[in-house]
Amino acid sequence: MRGELLLKGLAFGFLLAATVGPMWVLCLRRTLASGALVGLASGLGIAVADGFYGAVAAFGLTAISGFLLAHAFWIGLVGAIFLVYLGIRTLTAKPEMLEGEVKKLNLPAAFLSTLGLTLTNPPTILAFAAIFAGLGLASSADYAAAALIVAGVFAGSAAWWVILALGAGKLRDRLGPRLFRAINIVSGLTILGFAAWQIAVLFR
Numbered sequence: 197m198r199g200e201l202l203l204k205g206l207a208f209g210f211l212l213a214a215t216v217g218p219m220w221v222l223c224l225r226r227t228l229a230s231g232a233l234v235g236l237a238s239g240l241g242i243a244v245a246d247g248f249y250g251a252v253a254a255f256g257l258t259a260i261s262g263f264l265l266a267h268a269f270w271i272g273l274v275g276a277i278f279l280v281y282l283g284i285r286t287l288t289a290k291p292e293m294l295e296g297e298v299k300k301l302n303l304p305a306a307f308l309s310t311l312g313l314t315l316t317n318p319p320t321i322l323a324f325a326a327i328f329a330g331l332g333l334a335s336s337a338d339y340a341a342a343a344l345i346v347a348g349v350f351a352g353s354a355a356w357w358v359i360l361a362l363g364a365g366k367l368r369d370r371l372g373p374r375l376f377r378a379i380n381i382v383s384g385l386t387i388l389g390f391a392a393w394q395i396a397v398l399f400r
């Protein structure tokens with residue numbers, strides 16, 4: 197039973213990370229621009245945030261979840277504004293900036309930026325709570341079971357980002373300036389699209 201919970205957490209974390217979203221696009225673009233280590237650091241920031249929200253839901257940390265959900269609008273708005281900034285920056289980036297970006301974006305910055313961005317979506321707690329309820333885990337009813345699922349979510353999410361970083365890292369040397377410019381445009385527009393969607397959800 198314990199092993200089954202861990203596997204369910206792994207599967208959920210992996211699928212959650214593999215679903216295309218603004219962080220997915222951002223990590224892919226960072227890997228292609230700055231290398232596998234930067235992409236991996238970015239992905240691990242997301243995995244840690246997923247693990248945090250999973251822990252809040254699984255352990256029934258109502259004080260934390262209540263605060264985050266009560267301020268979800270402003271937290272989400274900050275995240276949307278930062279996505280707009282990232283989208284514009286990506287859209288206007290020039291191919292010749294490739295080497296310079298490696299120097300500018302260090303690993304801690306890559307990790308902390310995606311950690312912060314992922315945490316700007318407090319309603320994720322509700323999604324985790326629903327998933328855990330479906331797994332038959334009542335919040336704070338069984339701490340050992342909760343810990344296994346949270347560990348599984350983190351490990352599954354991290355596994356996806358390792359795969360993405362290594363795979364995209366191998367493609368990096370094959371990119372010419374024209375193709376990289378096209379990737380910048382597609383990535384920037386996609387991130388801006390997710391930002392617009394998040395803003396629309398906040399103000400509906």
